[in-house]
Amino acid sequence: MTDSVDRIKLYAYGKINLSLRVLNRRADGYHNIDSLMQDIGLYDVITIEKCLPNSTKTGLSRCDIFQVVVYLNSGAKEISNGMDNLALKGVKAVLEELPGSRICDLKALEIDIDKRLPIAAGIAGGSGNAAATMLGLNALLGFPLSLRELMRIGTEIGADVPFSLMINAYRNYQSLMNLNGIKEASSAARVRGIGDIVKPVNSIHRHIILANPGISVSTKEAYEALDSFAAGVQKEELFVNDFEKHTLKVYPEAAELKIYMENNLRADHVLMSGSGPTIIAYYPDKAIAEDDFSRMIQFSSSRKNLRVWLTETGSPQ
Structure with missing residues (x-):
């Protein structure tokens, strides 16, 4: 839930595949898939807070993304604190999409990941972290991007990110109700292409x-x-x-x-x-x-x- 205009806590839910077919390798090296995906009731917890640049933040890594300083606690020693971290890729994707005038007052962010899901386990834990970070940052900036716009840029991060954005918007509705397009969010979808074609479907409980x-x-x-x-x-x-x-x-x-x-x-x-x-x-x-x-x-x-x-x-x- 949102604690203030400068801080937000979201739950980054994992997913499972009820079916997953890998159809063919494309000329660009990516693979087309056809999958039925659903959320699960397990999650990491992502807290994002606006802050002032402070080089003395103990125990946090520091990355500079455009003019914004980002301090990160990745939540597990096995997870990188560098720019290959999916949460940081999510920050970069959102900031890259917005004009400088929209983010000129944003000096620094602190991101804390309470890692509860297993790593590299096939349930989109990292993709969920990217999705929740993108949704949270978008909220702190006043919701300049719609759900579908976030899903579009999320494709560049990973095949599971667009679906993760949809289910985590759905699951965090109370904190994100001002997000344009959130009523389209769902707990289940048929996902095709390289993960970029996401069509909500009725879930199977x-x-x-x-x-x-x-x-x-x-x-x-x-x-x-x-x-x-x-x-x-x-x-x-x-x-x-x-x-x-x-x-x-x-x-x-x-x-x-x-x-x-x-x-x-x-x-x-x-x-x-x-x-x-x-x-x-x-x-x-x-x-x-x-x-x-x-x-x-x-x-x-x-x-x-x-x-x-x-x-x-x-x-x-």
Whole structure:
């Protein structure tokens, strides 16, 4: 929620893929996809505050983006504090889009990321950080950019950023109600092209168990590996993910986890999200999901790096 005109706190929700087909590699090197994506009830917390330039801010990295000084706490030692950080890319994208007269009074920003989602896990944690930062900065500047304008420039940051902007506008409605186009925001969408074509759809509500084996998967490497496979068919299907061909072959921890969940849980479907390695079990029945979650907690006690969560996907429209 917004604490003052100079400070805003937003929740950066993750996403899952109910389906993900990688169709073909384009001439520019990017890949066309066709995916059904939904939000999940897990998030990082992003706080953005206007401040004065102060070189003595302890424990924060400093970057100069145009004339604006940005202090960042990235939330985890594994995450860069430099300009390859997606939140900082989000700041740059917004400032680059606006005329100098609109940002001339903005001297410095402090961005704090309370990192709760796993890193490089296929649930758009980094993209959600970029999206929430863009939405928050846009709010502090008086909402000069519409949701669709933010989604357009977000495409340059990453394929998941436009959808992340949509779900995080939807989830943070009370803080962003003056955003032009926010009524179009949704918790679910069909995403095509290179992530730039986002069409809201009705969500499918499910209780879900997320299990992450504690490894990171490079999305770039996963896309490159898929070039050696046949291109995905252009048929909309649920609960299919082309990235499983690569990730489950290269990362045995993810493959073993999926096999365990398929054989020991009572989920309707078990599917990897994004490029992995997070594996999702889907349930229409809350009680069964809760019972299976207890089983996964017990299983994780003997697996050092395994983390599990119980939440929901497809928040009410």
